[in-house]
C-alpha cells in the first residue's frame with residue numbers, strides 16, 4: 483500500500499528534490515543546527531545551494547542532533563505499521579509536524595528546526611486480536627479491551643489524520659477471482675492534474691490552506707454547507723476537523739475536475755472520518 487501511494491504523489495520539482503537529498507546527508511545537519519535557515523534554502527538558486535552545501539563540510543562536527551525518520555520522510559511518505567504498538571509519547575510528537583510541517587528540537591544550549599512535511603500513512607487493527615468486524619466472528623475482545631487498544635491513539639492525533647478508512651478483509655472467493663484494477667500511471671496522472679489545478683487556483687496544495695484561504699477557495703453552496711455542519715454536530719468534530727474535511731472535499735472535487743465542491747464530495751470526505759470508535 484505504502485509503495486503504491488508513493489507512486490501517486492505529485493511529481494517533485496528541483497527544489498524539493500534538493501531538500502530531500504540534503505536531508506539524507508548527515509553533512510547538512512550541522513549546518514542547519516548552527517544556521518537554522520532551512521526555510522530560505524528553497525528560495526536560493528541552485529548554485530548558491532550547492533556552495534552552501536559544500537561549505538557545510540567545513541562546519542561539520544560530531545555531537546549535533548540528526549534529523550529523525552520524520553525529517554527524512556520530508557516530501558515523501560512516512561509509513562507506521564501497527565500504530566498502537568508505538569510508544570504514546572512518540573506518537574504525540576507527530577502532532578507538531580502534522581500541523582506545521584516542521585519539527586522543533588530543544589536541547590540544553592541550542593534549538594533546532596527541521597522540515598518535516600510528510601504524508602503520514604498508518605495501519606492498525608480494529609482490536610487487539612484483529613478480528614473485530616470480520617465475517618468469521620472470531621473476535622473475543624471485550625469492549626474495554628477494544629476501547630483501551632483504540633485509545634492508544636489520542637484524540638488530538640486522530641484529529642490530524644484526514645482519512646481514516648476501515649479496510650474489510652476480502653472474502654476468500656474474491657482473492658482468487660480475476661479482477662481489473664486501474665493502472666498506477668493513470669492514477670498518478672489524475673493526481674498530478676488535480677495538484678496542478680490547486681497550484682493554478684491558489685498557488686499551493688489544498689492541505690496548506692489556512693482558515694482564511696479555506697473560506698476563499700473551499701466555498702460550498704448552502705446545501706453542502708448544511709450537510710457538513712450536520713455531520714460536525716453529530717460526530718462532535720473540532721474546528722480543526724471541520725476545516726480538514728472541507729480541504730479533503732476540495733481535493734475530491736479537484737480529482738473530479740469540478741470547479742465547485744458538491745454535496746457528493748463532502749459526503750465522501752465525511753465518510754473518511756468515521757472508521758474508528760464506531761463499532
Ligand SMILES: [Zn+2]
Nearest residue numbers: 609611621623
Ligand atoms: Zn478482537
